[in-house]
Amino acid sequence: AQSVTQLDSHVSVSEGTPVLLRCNYSSSYSPSLFWYVQHPNKGLQLLLKYTSAATLVKGINGFEAEFKKSETSFHLTKPSAHMSDAAEYFCVVSDLNTGFQKLVFGTGTRLLVSP
Amino acid sequence: DAGVIQSPRHEVTEMGQEVTLRCKPISGHNSLFWYRQTMMRGLELLIYFNNNVPIDDSGMPEDRFSAKMPNASFSTLKIQPSEPRDSAVYFCASSPKGVLRVEQYFGPGTRLTVT
Numbered sequence: 001a002q003s004v005t006q007l008d009s010h011v012s013v014s015e016g017t018p019v020l021l022r023c024n025y026s027s028s029y030s031p032s033l034f035w036y037v038q039h040p041n042k043g044l045q046l047l048l049k050y051t052s053a054a055t056l057v058k059g060i061n062g063f064e065a066e067f068k069k070s071e072t073s074f075h076l077t078k079p080s081a082h083m084s085d086a087a088e089y090f091c092v093v094s095d096l097n098t099g100f101q102k103l104v105f106g107t108g109t110r111l112l113v114s115p
Numbered sequence: 116d117a118g119v120i121q122s123p124r125h126e127v128t129e130m131g132q133e134v135t136l137r138c139k140p141i142s143g144h145n146s147l148f149w150y151r152q153t154m155m156r157g158l159e160l161l162i163y164f165n166n167n168v169p170i171d172d173s174g175m176p177e178d179r180f181s182a183k184m185p186n187a188s189f190s191t192l193k194i195q196p197s198e199p200r201d202s203a204v205y206f207c208a209s210s211p212k213g214v215l216r217v218e219q220y221f222g223p224g225t226r227l228t229v230t
Contacts, residue, residue: 017142041226043221043223043224044206046219046220102218
């Protein structure tokens with residue numbers, strides 16, 4: 001079965017410093033991978049997706065992620081954190097073994113941004 | 116586009132009462148998903164509809180839960196009778212037609228509290 005592991009439950013950064021949220025995946029085939037963000041008391045918003053095209057994927061709000069097959073990783077980065085980036089981030093892999101586009105969510109990483 | 120619409124946004128009810136959550140997917144999307152989010156279990160897929168037909172309901176916790184999709188623009192998730200352990204945020208998501216490996220778009224969620 002497909003799965004993702006988010007390596008950090010919490011990440012704290014200062015405003016203006018780089019952000020790195022780590023995600024490793026397990027998949028028996030070429031996966032589709034996503035990053036979603038959830039602000040407090042809000043729904044989940046798609047940040048970016050990888051679907052076997054370019055390995056470096058650019059998303060909204062200055063975020064990007066790089067698909068590294070050799071490392072089975074799909075880490076999320078941003079050069080400079082903003083206070084509004086404080087939220088919960090979910091790494092997600094698609095599981096096609098079920099016959100449909102089932103999303104398998106990681107446990108989430110809470111990003112804290114301090115002034 | 117209005118996005119996925121869910122109602123109500125908040126619901127407080129007493130144990131034993133019937134609860135009905137509503138969802139309007141994005142127009143033109145043919146897949147609809149109901150999720151439940153709790154601190155303990157994270158995001159869980161409850162049921163998946165494709166072209167208004169339930170395809171996978173293996174995530175529905177028990178017979179107290181039921182879901183319907185009478186047409187392409189409306190779905191309901193019903194809990195009868197409700198119990199305190201059903202307290203959670205319930206999300207509806209939709210995804211467009213076409214090839215697999217497409218993302219899902221989430222609604223803002225319904226926060227259910229059962230006392």
